[in-house]
Amino acid sequence: MRSTEIVVIGGGASGMMAAIEAKRHGASVMILEKKPKLGKKLFATGNGKCNYTNRVQNAECYRSENPAFPWQAVSQFGCEESIAWFHKIGILARDRDGYIYPASCQAASVVRALEREIRRLQIEVHTEEWAEEIIPSERKKIGAGRGYMIRTNRASYLARKIILSTGGKASPVHGSSGDGYSFAKSLGHQIIQPVPALTSLILDETCAALWGGVRVQGSVFLYDEAGELLCQDTGELQMVSHGISGIPVFQVSRFAAREAARKRNVFLVVDSMPEVSEAWIAQELQRRITYDGEQSLGDLLEGMFPDKWIGVLLKKSGLLIKHPAKSLSQEKRSVLVSSIKGMRIKVKQVSSFEKAQATAGGVSTSEVDVSTMESKLCRGLYLTGELLDVDGICGGYNLQWAWTTGYLAGRASAGKDAE
Numbered sequence: 147m148r149s150t151e152i153v154v155i156g157g158g159a160s161g162m163m164a165a166i167e168a169k170r171h172g173a174s175v176m177i178l179e180k181k182p183k184l185g186k187k188l189f190a191t192g193n194g195k196c197n198y199t200n201r202v203q204n205a206e207c208y209r210s211e212n213p214a215f216p217w218q219a220v221s222q223f224g225c226e227e228s229i230a231w232f233h234k235i236g237i238l239a240r241d242r243d244g245y246i247y248p249a250s251c252q253a254a255s256v257v258r259a260l261e262r263e264i265r266r267l268q269i270e271v272h273t274e275e276w277a278e279e280i281i282p283s284e285r286k287k288i289g290a291g292r293g294y295m296i297r298t299n300r301a302s303y304l305a306r307k308i309i310l311s312t313g314g315k316a317s318p319v320h321g322s323s324g325d326g327y328s329f330a331k332s333l334g335h336q337i338i339q340p341v342p343a344l345t346s347l348i349l350d351e352t353c354a355a356l357w358g359g360v361r362v363q364g365s366v367f368l369y370d371e372a373g374e375l376l377c378q379d380t381g382e383l384q385m386v387s388h389g390i391s392g393i394p395v396f397q398v399s400r401f402a403a404r405e406a407a408r409k410r411n412v413f414l415v416v417d418s419m420p421e422v423s424e425a426w427i428a429q430e431l432q433r434r435i436t437y438d439g440e441q442s443l444g445d446l447l448e449g450m451f452p453d454k455w456i457g458v459l460l461k462k463s464g465l466l467i468k469h470p471a472k473s474l475s476q477e478k479r480s481v482l483v484s485s486i487k488g489m490r491i492k493v494k495q496v497s498s499f500e501k502a503q504a505t506a507g508g509v510s511t512s513e514v515d516v517s518t519m520e521s522k523l524c525r526g527l528y529l530t531g532e533l534l535d536v537d538g539i540c541g542g543y544n545l546q547w548a549w550t551t552g553y554l555a556g557r558a559s560a561g562k563d564a565e
């Protein structure tokens with residue numbers, strides 16, 4: 147059986163970072179990657195442009211059942227350190243309102259730079275080889291002293307240390323199908339139930355059939371079934387047939403998924419004009435009616451919203467598009483204003499892991515050392531990236547999490563041996 151110092155399981159964002167840092171610090175490293183290529187998911191990030199970090203950084207950008215953990219980690223290796231790290235291997239940063247992309251605007255440049263560094267450092271890479279089982283060597287009475295046996299689809303290896311970088315469950319087409327949870331569980335770790343994050347919502351709403359393709363600048367408020375506000379966000383809402391998408395929806399989706407996993411209902415309130423008050427809208431409608439009461443209700447809202455959205459707002463208010471504006475009673479006007487400022491819609495379902503960009507939940511961080519990413523339960527086992535119970539908001543934070551944890555684990559694993 148081959149024996150090596152460190153085996154990195156998973157050659158995605160955090161695994162590549164970890165392998166490079168471990169090798170730079172003198173360890174011999176082998177990467178096992180399930181897919182035919184390293185970093186397959188990275189190619190798809192940021193719509194092919196790779197939003198690899200963000201200059202706006204604070205504790206609220208990261209979510210976990212153990213909320214202090216992510217920020218303590220990111221404070222050790224954050225945005226500026228990541229920008230400098232990537233600069234060293236050839237990636238110049240382009241700053242777009244704080245969102246950081248490679249100057250080439252190509253995710254492929256980031257993957258190729260990481261691959262080049264892996265080649266330059268002569269790190270051994272095995273693609274199309276996946277871990278199937280991890281056994282502490284003392285349990286099997288194999289190998290000398292501490293360490294792990296890793297059984298793959300092709301061979302078995304003995305490693306002094308393992309860096310587990312298999313990702314979460316989001317976008318399994320890119321290789322991350324949740325294998326890491328079973329490994330971590332078999333080694334005694336607690337798993338916070340993984341649910342999809344940064345994804346769209348499927349709605350229980352008859353009007354959804356009308357709005358496919360509409361984009362509205364608005365706010366979404368997500369409430370639990372008791373009416374408590376769980377999360378809110380503002381930006382471009384993208385209406386899709388039978389659902390709603392766009393960055394604000396992505397931001398609230400992990401809370402909806404968490405409630406759904408508890409078999410609880412959630413509902414959304416959509417504000418189609420967040421920048422003005424109800425009173426302002428009521429006054430504006432009155433002004434328009436006084437100016438031209440003969441125009442239709444559809445025309446009354448023209449210039450305020452996209453056409454399809456006008457149809458939705460009127461339908462939700464029980465009004466007909468062709469009716470004259472002057473027929474709008476005081477009472478109906480209030481209903482219309484409420485639909486504009488607070489359209490209530492029941493969420494039927496959260497889109498699946500196949501469509502999600504991240505996973506909320508994962509290996510409990512209370513069992514992980516925040517300075518090294520080493521398991522507190524299994525010496526010599528390090529955990530990185532999305533596999534851990536940390537999810538970033540949309541905007542480069544999930545990759546920042548991958549760089550932070552990969553960096554810390556890589557360096558620490560190359561250090562002094564586990565006693």
Ligand SMILES: Cc1cc2nc3c(=O)[nH]c(=O)nc-3n(C[C@H](O)[C@H](O)[C@H](O)COP(=O)(O)OP(=O)(O)OC[C@H]3O[C@@H](n4cnc5c(N)ncnc54)[C@H](O)[C@@H]3O)c2cc1C
Nearest residue numbers: 156158160180191192197276277313321531532542544545
């Ligand atoms: C479409 C899309 C766009 C995104 N855009 C952005 C963005 O712009 N900015 C941002 O910050 N985040 C973005 N993300 C999220 C980000 O890509 C992930 O959070 C990040 O890649 C996670 O890194 P990771 O190393 O934990 O896991 P991954 O990058 O998922 O890597 C895990 C690797 O482990 C391998 N693997 C799994 N099981 C095994 C096994 N048993 N043996 C061997 N190998 C295994 C997989 O094949 C995979 O290569 C996006 C995600 C998606 C899906």
